[in-house]
Amino acid sequence: MAKRITTQEKILNAAEALFAEQGFEQTSLRQITTEANVNLASVNYHFGSKKALIQAVMARYLEVFMPKLAEQLTVLNARGNFSTRDVFDCFREPLAELKQVRKHGPTLFLSLLGFAYAEIQGHLRRYTMEHFGEVMALLLDTLHLANPQLSPVDMFWRLHFVLGATVFAQVSGPALREIAAADFGEAVAADQVIDRLIPFLAGGLDAASHSSTVE
């Protein structure tokens, strides 16, 4: 009664695991096909190119995550009178929803997103902007409503600072957790990193702008 796993799925599963661990550019098709026990050429047969494979891996998560996030943000906007913290909490549920895609979906997705953002200079940039664009704009508007004292351009920059910190925490998370465990004897689960991160991000976003703090 075990579900038949197609070659495409075998490739996607092996690819996403290796991508999340090493990044896109550092992972070769030969690694992927070896791990998936399929022929090298099958990647180009089923997906056309490595670029297309990367997009397919991302799409599997984005198509679940993005609508959910947009929905949460829309609800919050309709409610009105909310804080920065409320905006960030909109991410929790859509992220948890990714467990349905894959067991460790939330963690995998954040790692993938991290590498995608890190390699945004390359071919992923256009694709990312196309799919992130409108949700990003909605997020930007929502954050602006939560922090009307900040100008839109200030909010733009701070949102990207937030993304940078998040992405980096995720990408270098394993290494940092290892160091933290060694230096403080305190093991931290991957999920708890986000709990540490959110107050930091909210505090940064809510801070007074530079123009009003210049001495």
Place this chain on the structure above:
Amino acid sequence: MAKRITTQEKILNAAEALFAEQGFEQTSLRQITTEANVNLASVNYHFGSKKALIQAVMARYLEVFMPKLAEQLTVLNARGNFSTRDVFDCFREPLAELKQVRKHGPTLFLSLLGFAYAEIQGHLRRYTMEHFGEVMALLLDTLHLANPQLSPVDMFWRLHFVLGATVFAQVSGPALREIAAADFGEAVAADQVIDRLIPFLAGGLDAASHSSTVE
């Protein structure tokens, strides 16, 4: 009376410019030697390998920056009674000092640091930790003194969130500045990104810890 520029210097100058723009792995030795107008093999002759060249490029800045930073932090610790903002301000002077190394030294160095941190999974990690280790520990202690309400392990994580946001702002800075200019009609110089960043970071670091904000 123009100072004689050696082949090694020509290589270092061309390499650092390309590294700061594209990252280490994305820059080939052929690009570097073409830009520097030297022979391809001269890199391996003078530096031994590409790895060693990368370290030489970083070392030129680290050897100036790190002692200056340690000095500033030591002075601040001796003074006592300081804020997070004071700690961050310790970075300004050592960074400005890099103009003596190179005209656009501060910007170049931050970009290089960003890529180094981003590629920390590779061979740069050990080298980075060796040279950053003790200064990082001093920085951590100093930040803890500025924020005694946070536990050391909390501070550890927040410091890395800070580094992540900084690094990312630098690495993806050019692309973001382009977008900001298009969307807001507001051109932002590279230096001003740091002015936007510092209040954000200080606000994040000073935020209440998660344990006291859990609902």
Place this chain on the structure above:
DNA sequence: ATCCATTTTAAACATGCGTTTTAATTTAAA
């Protein structure tokens, strides 16, 4: 001026990459 170590040069090497090709095999419909 000669000699020897240093440096520069051109060429080739070995390796890994994404992709393409061509044939074999499997699958499913007629």
Place this chain on the structure above:
DNA sequence: TTTAAATTAAAACGCATGTTTAAAATGGAT
């Protein structure tokens, strides 16, 4: 069962990389 399409398989292609080799050129010291 036959037939045609879809899939898998093995091999090679073309290209770019870091590195090495061996000869040529350079530059001081004797």
